[in-house]
């Protein structure tokens with residue numbers, strides 16, 4: 510059986526301001542903090558997960574948050590813009606809302622559609638595009654833009670291995686689509702990017718279950734990609750590999766999801782640690798940035 514990759518699962522970026530980051534993604538963008546935990550590979554940083562009410566795959570924007578992160582630089586070899594889908598007819602609402610909230614927007618036409626581009630408090634580039642129905646709330650990810658000087662090798666991986674279709678192209682831009690998300694490759698990236706606050710760390714694609722993930726691992730290994738072993742991320746299981754243009758890709762399973770260690774109504778309300786870090790909770794909390802969550806009525 511050929512495994513599937515229906516669309517984006519999550520996008521993970523870096524912030525140097527946990528509080529500003531939290532306030533922007535919850536108050537300004539209206540996402541829910543669905544998990545407050547630490548970076549399992551570096552517990553001195555928070556790992557903040559924002560998403561829809563239940564943290565559905567395809568809606569999850571996550572951040573490694575450490576107050577001493579150096580600013581990065583967005584450029585070639587990186588995911589440069591993360592675009593969220595907003596309901597058709599809500600673009601004017603969002604333009605006014607973002608500007609009134611102190612986030613200037615730039616309006617551009619790409620592939621025949623209007624995009625609103627803006628930056629989060631760390632300078633991470635975000636965009637909104639109308640796709641689908643609803644009131645005004647962000648629906649999840651629409652797609653991601655990757656900047657690469659030589660996209661030919663990425664093109665091959667996307668179309669021959671990962672199941673993307675090339676939908677449109679210009680000399681500077683190519684548009685690929687999988688069932689639920691798009692991916693754009695641009696060649697006008699400028700200097701190489703540098704990882705740090707305000708840049709994307711990796712892009713995760715969703716796969717339905719552990720069996721399909723194992724099939725992806727076998728497929729990628731057979732093609733000579735240097736793929737990580739399957740990692741238990743508590744809320745999903747993950748494999749990682751670098752696509753030829755330099756962007757770190759992850760393939761993450763849909764299950765078990767964010768209610769595996771907290772009931773739905775409690776998601777994001779307190780720091781959750783995986784079992785192996787629980788004995789070090791006091792020490793970990795001393796090193797984490799200060800973060801004030803809203804006091805919610807019981």
Ligand code: ZN
Nearest residue numbers: 521711713759
């Ligand atoms: Zn990830």
